[in-house]
Amino acid sequence: MVSYTEKEMIGITELGRTLNSVVESVASNTIEKIAIFKSNKPKVVMIAFDEYQRIKELADNSLEYHAIADIIDERMPNGKLEHSISHDELIKELRQRGKNV
Known part of the structure; x- marks a missing residue:
């Protein structure tokens, strides 16, 4: 199971206020991932x-x-x-089928 640090979790209301900075943090890999919570439950993960x-x-x-x-x-x-053929037999069969091997 994936774990999240405190800075990798955000509520959806807070995300609405800080969306630009959160997107920049994820895009620049300052933060690897962000779990977005709604009603105290994780709903979406944002990654780069x-x-x-x-x-x-x-x-x-x-x-x-x-x-x-x-x-x-x-x-x-x-x-x-169940059935096998040697390498030489395979080459011969492929050549008979018009393959250039």
């Missing part, structure tokens, strides 16, 4: 745009890796490779 892009890329890559793992699982039932 570059950090959001980094996290989004990691998430997208993770989804891709999971998709690849699913394909491997489908092709290797019970964790065993």
Whole structure:
């Protein structure tokens, strides 16, 4: 679970009064993140745009890796490779399909 320091938490009313300085603090990485509270409950976290892009890329890559793992699982039932070919056989098959390898 993510933890927040006192300076990383702000109520929505206070945020309304100090929005510009809070945005600048997050954008300049003076503060890593800000948890915005409403009715004493965290509702939103504000992070720098570059950090959001980094996290989004990691998430997208993770989804891709999971998709690849699913394909491997489908092709290797019970964790065993049902059919395999040597590297030379693979090259030969690719060349027969018109691939320049």
